[in-house]
Amino acid sequence: MRSWFAQPAKEAGAMAPVIDDDLHEGAQKKVDLSILSEPELNSLILLVDNGVRIIEPNFFKDSKAVKELKMASPSLNEHTLLTHLKSMSGKGIIDVDTTDPVLQCPQCRGQDIRIHFSCQKCGSKKVHKSMIIEHPFCGFKGTQKEFLSGEDLTCPNCGTDLTQRVDQIDSNHEEYYRVIGSFFECESCKHKMSRPEIAFTCSNCGNQFMYVDSIYEGLKKYLINDDVYDQILNRNNVKVLIVEDFEPEADVIGYLIDCYDSEKKFKVEYASTGNQAIMMFRRELHDVVILDLTLPDIYGLEVLEDMKKIKPDAHIVILTGHDDRETAVHAMKMGASEYIIKTSEAIQKIPKLIERLLSGKKGTT
Ligand SMILES: [Zn+2]
Ligand SMILES: [Zn+2]
Ligand SMILES: [Zn+2]
CATH class of the missing domain: 1.10.10 (Arc Repressor Mutant, subunit A)
Incomplete structure (x- = not known):
């Protein structure tokens, strides 16, 4: 991999x-x-x-x-x-x-996420981190705000200007100061907190969400x-042509084949006249043809004859009414693979029949 x-x-x-x-x-x-x-x-x-x-x-x-x-x-x-x-x-x-x-937005899966803090008390996003400062020389401890005078730091207790930040008190120099802690303060409600709420905003959809709801x-x-x-691209490797002038019946057969065809390997086409069927067959060389014998233009057996000439190994299944049994037997002699009397039961067996014909197994419906 x-x-x-x-x-x-x-x-x-x-x-x-x-x-x-x-x-x-x-x-x-x-x-x-x-x-x-x-x-x-x-x-x-x-x-x-x-x-x-x-x-x-x-x-x-x-x-x-x-x-x-x-x-x-x-x-x-x-x-x-x-x-x-x-x-x-x-x-x-x-x-x-x-x-x-x-980090992803739980709403839109956007990945442009801004992180911000908010006040635990009032929800305001105007929360600032502040330091706690000690002036070791005089021992005064206070907030950064208390020490600020303009840009500079001055001890509010003794008035000394503080210029050098140290981490450890190794010298008691007058101008030394050190940071001994920090906290967050809300500008809106002045609430002081050691840890503000952490929240995210999605730049894509604007969704605001707490970090516990985020997707990481x-x-x-x-x-x-x-x-x-x-395999998917070539899935329609079995070409089926349904030749039937009665559209609802053709639709039913096509529908049954489609439902049966869980792997989507059948490509089904339709023709409503004999001439159209022969034209399409000449072009596509279908593997299986479901052929109604009573077509508006030419007789089904002629279509069968033409198709067997064009592609002798095509499986041609004859659809016939009850009265056409003899014709159907004749069609078998002409090379039809099977004939089906048009009944609901028989039509339902067409998909299985196609599968069987393609697998080369002999049998009757
Ligand atoms: Zn001081
Ligand atoms: Zn607040
Ligand atoms: Zn989003």
Whole structure:
């Protein structure tokens, strides 16, 4: 684990868990993203899709990166994203590095914090430190204020001008004085105290807070490593085309696939006519096509025939009404992978069917 900061890393992300890629045999090992919650994965996808690899401690002050993210996801919430980053680093999916502790505003996490003292009695910030002075020559002790005469110090007891500060009385010289203590005094209420209240003000949001409420911890810098980044970037590695002229039905199928697809590996597209479907298929060479036989322009079997010519190993699943069983069997002979009678039960099995077709296993719905 390399450190991105000059300071030694306090915390390092664990190695990301790796599982076998069961989708494509012989493919590279991949990171198991299924341990992420759906919102975490969505945050990760949002970052990767916007080209964000590194989340610096001041990330949310960088208006450009955040502006782009907010355009992509208007509901983006800084706190939520940070929570997800923390959680994902805990799961070893992303790496984290931490600086030495820095004082932070509990409200906005700002780091430009001013420290000031306030009066224990009246809360006024006009609190000044004052010294207690002794004039060893005459033995008088008093406050700095009592000794001050203009810029100089004069003993109020014996009137001697005091010019030399000493720490120990090794000589009883007349002009020597020493500081024997200090206290704080409130200008407003004249209250004297040995220790004033310590309070902080955030220069960013103006929040005033007591030191017990402040946050004093290292700033975190998150990094999405190359393996995870590439895996997210290439997550839509299964292209699915739903060819269905009845839009609500297409939406339901797309929705079911999306819900089933916890790893976001399916990229689903829609076509409402046969010609549109063939055009899109020619361009994208989808892995799986869900094909309704009754389309407004050309017959579904023609679409099937064209697609099998363009990409013989494409999995084409025929959607058919109850009366089309024979046609469906015919479609199977033409190279369709499966046919589905349009019932609620059968449609619900489509995502699982796609998974099975892709894994190359034989079976029926
Ligand atoms: Zn004196
Ligand atoms: Zn006061
Ligand atoms: Zn603040």
